[in-house]
Amino acid sequence: MALLLSIACATCTSRAQSGGTPAPLPQKWDEPVRALGANISGAASPARMISLEVKNISSLRAADAAAIREGLEAELVRRGFHIVAASSSAAEARVETTLSESAEKYVWVAEIRSNDAERMTMVDVARPAVDLSGKRSDSLVLDRKLAWQQPGRFLDFAGFQGFDAASATLWVLEPERIAFYRNAGGEWQWEGAAAIAHRAPWPRDLRGTIDAAHARILLPGIECTVKSAAAKEVECTPAQELDAQQIKVEGREGDDTLALRSACGAAGVVLATGMGDWTQPDSIQGYLEKDGHAASSGDPIQTDGPVTALNWDAEGAARAVVHDLKSGNYEAYIVTATCGH
Numbered sequence: 001m002a003l004l005l006s007i008a009c010a011t012c013t014s015r016a017q018s019g020g021t022p023a024p025l026p027q028k029w030d031e032p033v034r035a036l037g038a039n040i041s042g043a044a045s046p047a048r049m050i051s052l053e054v055k056n057i058s059s060l061r062a063a064d065a066a067a068i069r070e071g072l073e074a075e076l077v078r079r080g081f082h083i084v085a086a087s088s089s090a091a092e093a094r095v096e097t098t099l100s101e102s103a104e105k106y107v108w109v110a111e112i113r114s115n116d117a118e119r120m121t122m123v124d125v126a127r128p129a130v131d132l133s134g135k136r137s138d139s140l141v142l143d144r145k146l147a148w149q150q151p152g153r154f155l156d157f158a159g160f161q162g163f164d165a166a167s168a169t170l171w172v173l174e175p176e177r178i179a180f181y182r183n184a185g186g187e188w189q190w191e192g193a194a195a196i197a198h199r200a201p202w203p204r205d206l207r208g209t210i211d212a213a214h215a216r217i218l219l220p221g222i223e224c225t226v227k228s229a230a231a232k233e234v235e236c237t238p239a240q241e242l243d244a245q246q247i248k249v250e251g252r253e254g255d256d257t258l259a260l261r262s263a264c265g266a267a268g269v270v271l272a273t274g275m276g277d278w279t280q281p282d283s284i285q286g287y288l289e290k291d292g293h294a295a296s297s298g299d300p301i302q303t304d305g306p307v308t309a310l311n312w313d314a315e316g317a318a319r320a321v322v323h324d325l326k327s328g329n330y331e332a333y334i335v336t337a338t339c340g341h
Contacts, residue, residue, distance in 0.1 A: 029068065029071070029125065030071075032108065032123050032124075032125045033068065033071045033072055033075055034075055035123045036072060036075075036097075036108055036110060036121070036122075036123045037072055037075030037076055037078075037079060038079075039110065039121035039122075039123065040072075040076065040095055040110050040112060040121065041076065041079045041081070043110075043112040043119040043121055044081070044093040044095065044112050044114065047081075047092035047093035047114055048080065048081055048082060048092065049081075049082050049084055049088075049090050049091055049092045049093075050076070050081050050082070050083060050084070050091060050092065050093045050094065050095055051083070051084055051085060051086040051088065051091040051093075051094045051095065052069075052072070052073055052076065052083050052095050052097070053086055053094070053095065053096045053097065054068070054069040054072070054097045054098075054099065055096075055097070055098050055099070056098075056099045057098060057099065057100050057141075058099050058100050058101040058106055058338070059101060059339065059340065060099060060106070065099055068099065068108075069097075072097065092114060093112055093113065093114035094112070094113045094114070095110055095111070095112050096110070096111045096113075097109065097110045097111075098110075100338060101338050101339065102262060102316055102317075102336065102337075102338055104262060104316065105124050105125060105126055106124070106125035106126075107122060107123075107124055107125070108122060108123050108125060109121075109122040110122070139264075139288075139297045139298050139339070139340045140264065140269065140286035140287075140288065140297040140298040140337050140338070140339065140340065141298055141337070141338045141339075141340045142271075142284060142286050142298060142299070142300070142301050142335060142336070142337055143301075143335070143336050143338070144284075144301055144320070144333040144334065144335045144336075145333060145334045145336075146331060146332070146333055147159060147170075147332045147333065147334055148170060148172065148188070148331070148332040149324075149327075149329045149330065149331040149332065150172070150329060150330060151328060151329055151330075152174060152330065153174065153175065153308075153323075153330055154172050154173055154174045154175075154321065154330055154332075155173045155174065155175065155206065155207065155208035155209075155308075155309055155321065156173040156208055156209050156210045156309055156311055156319060156321065157170065157171065157172050157173065157210065157319060157321070157332040158170070158171045158210040158212040158313075158319070159171075160212065168182070168183040169181065169182050169183070169191075169229065170182075170183075170188055171210055171212075171226075171229070172332075173208050173209075173210050173217060174193075175196075175202060175206055175208075176195060176196055177193045177194060177195050177196055178193060178194055178196065178210075178217060178224075178226070178234060179192075179193040180192055180193065180194075180229050180232065191229075191232075192232045193232065194226075194232040194233065194234040195234075196217070196219065196222075196224060196234065196236060197236050198219070198221070198222055198236065200220075200221060202219075202220065203220060206219075206220070207219075207220070207309065208220075208309075209309075209311050210311075215229075217234070217236075218239070221238060221239065222236045222237065222238060222239055223236070223237055223238075223239035224236040224237075256272065256273045256307065256309075256310045257270060257271065257272045257273075257310075258270065258271045258272075258310045258311070258312065258318055259289070260312070260316050260317070260318060260337060261312065261316050262316030262337065264288055264297075264339040265339070266290060267288035267289060267290045268288070268289040268290070269286065269287070269288065269289070269316075269337050270286070270287040270288075270289045270294050271284055271285070271286060271287070271310060271318055271335065271337065272284070272285050272287060273285075273306075273307045273310060274300075274307075276306065277306070278306040278308070278323070279306075279325075280305075280306065280325075281302065281303060281304055281305060281306075281325065282302075282303045282305065282306045282307045282322070283300040283301060283302050283303060284300060284301040284303070284307060284310070284320065284335060285300040285301075286298050286300070286337050298340065301335065303322045303324075304322070304324045304325055304326050304327075305322055305323040305324045305325040305326070306322070306323050306325075307320055307321070307322055308321045308322065308323050308330070309321035313334060316336075316337070317334050317335060317336045317337075318334070318335040318336075318337075319332065319333070319334060319335075320332075320333045320334075320335050321333075
């Protein structure tokens, strides 16, 4: 079973050429730049010669992104690093930084590569009262990141970061058990599993959800509580089934739909799967919903098999499970929707 810990970002653009004094950063960005510089410093050490690439895929203007890049370079130089070109063989570590955003905040992600090792760090940046892009967000950009895959079927998954990467854990909900994994040296290591007791046979179209905030597992007719992940203790009791509240998207009746806990301006964000059956490739389309009307926005994510589950994740993202018809594996993805323009 493979772990894909790294969060992939697109190849970053060439560094901005400074033609004078860089524009000063807004005061509220000083602290995030320092924080990201400190994180990069810790991940890149003991290297001293590094390259720095920055790509802006957020709604920030090019001039603002260039100012952030200059501020980050100055912070790294202040911390004792020497910045070289990305093509230079002298680079002991290569830093690729992406300026992205969610519906509520900017998200700056840095990937540090050195000696065949790869590390990732990020900082969240509060949006100013007035968006620096000067434009309203009115479209969606969907992105997915592979978190886990395995040959056997699973219904849902949830990751827990803990206080540091070494304490990160992963729960994978299978039809008859919940499996526990722990991060060790950049790989998920098997910790054990707890059986899920149920009297009635499962329906053919079995669905299940992990409520990570309350350490609960919701399945047809039962509710299970994870008493102790370390001791693999799970207690299941009968539960009344609740009708799922689905958002109706015109032209896509019967699909799985999910309203995210995020928004683009005054519009809510809705995700919907495609209209094929479970023997066909699938897609996830983003919609902007306002006053009961949902309109498609941006390009869909195409998948190599049916999306078998679509659930909420923390901070406005979604958890998607895909049955890849090419490899036969079941794959876990974190799907994010960001506001473009």
